[in-house]
Amino acid sequence: MGTGGTRCGAGRPGQRLKAEHTLKVDLRSWRKLGYLVNGHSFAWQWSRGGEVTGNIGVSVRADSIRLGYAANGQDASQTIRTTTTPCRYGGARTWFQCPCCGGRSVVLFLRVGRFACRQCQKVSYSSxxxxxxxxxxxxxxxxxxxxxxxxxxxxxxxxxxxxxxxxxxxxxxxxxxxxxxxxxxxxxxx
Ligand SMILES: [Zn+2]
CATH class of the missing domain: 1.20.58 (Methane Monooxygenase Hydroxylase; Chain G, domain 1)
Known part of the structure; x- marks a missing residue:
């Protein structure tokens, strides 16, 4: 695990949290929907049992994705850098560059008011x-x-x-x- 830098290190969650109890953004589902196009903006929302539990505005750029949301009533938007790697069968795969450790990830989890990768957010998948x-x-x-x-x-x-x-x-x-x-x-x- 990287050192993360002071900004991320200070807010690093102490307790492990299960994946199903967090909100996450997944580049694979956005790609399937055809949303990963430079200049495209869309609204994304999470729901549990029919009730909306959160929503964000997403703006896709060539080398970043802006996640616009509010945390505890304050604007806590994040611009996440993205990278691409070529696919074996043509095309390219888009990755988030985790704002804490700089690692590549297709999924980021929202915790303590910011998005970061599974390791940095201490999110675990249960059996x-x-x-x-x-x-x-x-x-x-x-x-x-x-x-x-x-x-x-x-x-x-x-x-x-x-x-x-x-x-x-x-x-x-x-x-x-x-x-x-x-x-x-x-x-x-x-
Ligand atoms: Zn990370």
């Missing part, structure tokens, strides 16, 4: 079985809290009812994965 259960459990707790809080005045009843349906499904999912876990425990495979 396949664990992550499905973790994700379901996280959703379970989020939905449970929302339902406990009741329907906000501004929310439509249909939206709230959909929330309750989703909670039922997640509840089943959590119970199923818990059963699988217990069966595996009993079989001595854990």
């Amino acid at each position: 396949q079985s664990g992550s499905a259960h973790d994700r379901a459990l996280t959703r379970y707790h989020q939905l449970h809290a929302l339902i406990e809080a009741g329907k906000p005045k501004w929310q439509r009843w249909t939206t709230f009812e959909r929330l309750e349906d989703r909670f039922e499904r997640v509840n089943e999912q959590v119970n199923r994965s818990l059963m699988t876990f217990i069966q595996r425990l009993q079989a001595g495979r854990c």
